[in-house]
Each structure stands twice: as structure tokens, then as C-alpha cells.
Amino acid sequence: MNTLLIPLLVAIPLGGAFFIPLVSRKVRVLADIIGNLATLSVLVIAVLLFQVRTVYSIGGWNASVGITWVLDGFSNLMLVIICLISFVATLFSSQYMERYTAKYKFYSLFLLMVAGMNGVVMTGDMFNLFVFLEIASVASYALVAFGGNHEELEAAFKYLVLASIGSTLVLFGIAFIYGATGYLNMASISQAIRTGPRTPILTLAVVFFTVGFGIKAALVPFHPWLPDAHPSAPAPISAMLSGVLIKALGIYALTRVLFNVIGITPIYGAVLITIGALSMVVGVFLAVGQWDFKRLLAYHSISQMGYVVLGIGLGGYILASGGKQSAAMLAILGGIFHLANHSVFKSLLFLVSGSIEYSTGTRQLKEMGGLLEKMPLTRATCTIASLSIAGVPPFNGFWSKLIIIMAAFQGGYPWLAALTILVSFVTLLSFIKVLRYAFLGHLPESLKAVRESPALMSIALVVLAIFCTCMGLLLIPGAREMILDPAVGALANGVGYAQAVLALR
């Protein structure tokens, strides 16, 4: 029964993407209905499958020749995150996207992107990973250009060129791996690497993967496309791009390959820590000076991704160099938990920016002001999300940052903890700026007629705000063992992944 549901996670969005343009040319409202139903049903399936650990062979082919999809703790967590954010984003879009023509094309591309991301986090096959990566990426290039104006097109072209270089590098890496081991199945590759000699070709492949997935994840120094691309897209798409796309295509794929397929070594761990720390610092300092609300948020995405990579990289480093096991688990837990938290509060922030833009028609913080009374709900949700991202208790961002800091102390790297606290402080500063300029101060003459955003958009904001407030509860014993620890275990298991997968199938 359950295994029958697995292919639906990709089939429903793909089918939706195909049928929406067919049926909704005549009847406009069908696009909204199908889009929302598709993301809702995918979310339900992802939640139903949450406790399922299995290997699914596509078309019933034996795993040695066919393609397998693997559901383990990390994949399941990512699936739920992706489906949750995409459902909220479609809910928000049904009213927000009225401003654009050809809304059905938007839904079609959107569902294509969801299908690609679901495929990326489920697949257990290297080349299949590349195919889904490209499905999601191509859909996202088109979505960034969706507005069709000067800025959108320019940003989309920049994004396309850089991200295509990334995909090509990933394909090159896959070719190296295939040449060195003769397998494409992740579990078989991992076994072949463990039993065979470690050739320099593997190191080259790791370099290509790091750069390729690093471009997709917009880690410094591969970040220049993100601050252009994310603000240019329509708000729900910015929420998807910042909220889940860079995680599924970048961080998830990178950590899966490094930890589970090739096997983490102290050097790879140190590289991840360096990239993470660099992204954290560079991203946040570039963000402080921004006056465009969405651009500021985009720079913060880079910085927050730094936290995730730092946490996971630190865990990998400690694991591989034989340090304290408990500190390593804590660091990976912090990284993964921050990944989940970031997708919630960053998509909320982007939806808030969309809601403000919908009502006021501007994204410039200097042109806003005094929206406090005009848009109380938007203001409340924006405050919650800002406090979350800045790491103020009791919101979710605080807990994951706290875990990363604790892990850095336990692992014996107090300077990393200090860096984390410093970046967190600068983040707080820049969001105080947002709240101050957008909601307090004088209401400009031009914005006297502003009204609160429509109902469905507000519902989307409130849903995410509730998640922001309550996700700290995932850390209480019981919930943590059920939801977060399997994901940590899947990564920390390292090349033991191969045995786990081979035992399941």
C-alpha cells in the first residue's frame, strides 16, 4: 500500500503540470484548483510516508540495472518540508498571481519544480539525481523570468548561465564516479569505494560536486546569482527558491553525496566548515546595507545557508577525525534543524514582502513606513519571522542556532561559536532596520489607501507564523526521536548508508 504512494510524489505534480495548461485556458479558476489540490495531496502523501523507510524500484526493475528511490530519515524530512512550503506558496499564489497574466503557466512551471525537487530528495541513483536536478532548475529559470521585464530577464539569464555551469560540473563528477566504480546506484558506488582503493579521481569528483552543488546552494564564493534571481521572481517563487530549492538541490544533494556516497573525511569536513563560515559572514554583511526588502532577504539566505553547512560540516569533521560522537551528532542535528527552520521563516519573510508589495506596490524600505496600523496581520507575522531568523527565543531560529553553538563548544571550537553569535547579532540589527522602516515611522502620503492583504494570502502567512512559533517543540524528547533524529542518523551513518539500503531492498 505504502509503496504505491511513493511514485505519486513525483507523478502528481508532473501530471498537474501537464494538465493545467490543457484545461485552464478556457476555465481560469481550474488552474488554482488543480494547483492547490496537487500540492495539498502531495503534502498529505509526504506526511503519510513519514515513518516509512523503504527502497522503491522504478518499474519493478532489479536495483542492479534499474533506478531506485530510497526513503530514509533525511529524505522524509526534506519531502515534508518541500511539500509544506509548496502548499503554502500555492495558497498564497492564487490571489497574489492575479497581477500577472497567464497564471496557469505559472502553476504549470511551479508543479514541475516541485516534481523535480521531490525526485532529487528521493532518488538513490546518481544520474537520476542529475535529471531531477535539471527538471527543477529549468523550471526555476523560467519562473525567475516570469515577470518578463528588464530586471527579471537579466537575473534569469545570469542564474541560467551560472546554474548550468553547476549542473555541467555535477554531470562531469557523475561521469568520473562512473568511470572509477562502474556503478550509478548510490549504495553500490559507496560499497565499491569502500572496498576498492581511493583513487585521485574520486577527489576530483568531490571537487566538481562541491563546486556544482555549491553553485546551486549559492554558497560563497558561488553566490552572485542569488541576490539577483531571488528578488526578481514573483514572491511565492522567491519563497520557494530561498525556502526549499537551494536546500534540496544544493545542501541536500551535496551532503548526501559527501556523507553517504563518497564518505566524509576530515578534509571535506574542513572545506564545508570554511565555506559555511565564509557564507555566514559575507552574506550577513552584504545584507545589512540593502534597502530593497527582497534583496536584503536574499542576502540573508546566503548567510543562513552558511549556518546549515557549518553545522553539518562541523559534524562531519568531528565524525571523520574521530572526535566526540555526541558533539558530532549535535552539530548535524543543529544543521538539519536550522535547514527546516530556515525554510519556514525565510518563506514566511518572502511571502510578507510579497504581501507588502501587493498592497503598497514597492519593495524599497525607504518608501514604506507606518504600515503598522494599515497591515496589522502582516506586521505581526513579519515580526515573528524576523525574530526567528535573528535567533530570539522562543522562536524556532533560536533553538537551532543554540544547538549549533553548543555543538561548537562541545567539539572544542569556541571561535566558531563566537562567529555564529556575532553573525546572529548582525542579523538581528538588519531586521530591526526592516521592522523600523516598514512598519514604524511616518505613513507616506502615497500609502494612505493601503489595505491588508486578501484572505488566502493572510491564511498562508498565519500558517507559516504558527510553524515558526511552534517548531521549537520538535526538540522535546519524543518528537525529536521521531522527526529529527532519523534525519541526523541517516547522515551520521555515513557510508553505512550502503548496508542500510541493501538490507532494505
Add this chain to the structure above:
Amino acid sequence: MVYALCFVLFVIGLYCTLTKKNIVKIVIGLTIMEYAVNLFLVLLGYRKDGVAPIVEEGAGPLEFLARSVDPLPQALVVTSIVIGLGVTTLAIALCVRLYEKYGTFDISEIRRLKG
């Protein structure tokens, strides 16, 4: 040795993508990179005097394996060419729209975004 040539081709494509000013030339650079990787994949499965990987009647699997080239990279390359086609088409479409908006193909004049 042949593999090194693939790498050279890849670097030529990368150089073209990163240094050219004309956006169409940038797209051509991307395509060159893609084909370098495709070539590399095909070469991985190549074997001297190998036959096409089609099972003939009467031939046992082991005998077939001893003679044929590796079919898997060929399947991968076909997929990757199709994906490359999609990306190139989208890129060219963007180039056309950019030309309509800005009236130029020069990347250094298409600069509204900064910061």
C-alpha cells in the same frame, strides 16, 4: 590522453562562458561545456574494436559482454543531450527577450541590477 582533450574542450567552453561579452556567445560556451562532458561519457564506455551493444541471436551474454561497448553511458548521453537541448532553448529564448528589451546582446550594457 583522449580524456585530457575532453577536459581541454571543457575549459575552452568555461573560458568562453566567463569572458565573452555577447550573450549568444555565452550560450555557445555553455553548449561546448555540455558537449565536452557528453564526449567524456561516451569515451568512458568506448572499447577498441567493440561492437554496438545489441544482443544478437545465438550469442551468449558473456560473449556479448566481451565484445560490445558499454551501453549505459550511451543511454546517459542521450538523456543529457535532451536536457541540454531544453536548457539551450530556454537560454536562447531569454537572449531574444533580452534583445527586445535592451536592444543589445552586450552583457556589459545589460546591467540594471546591482548591490
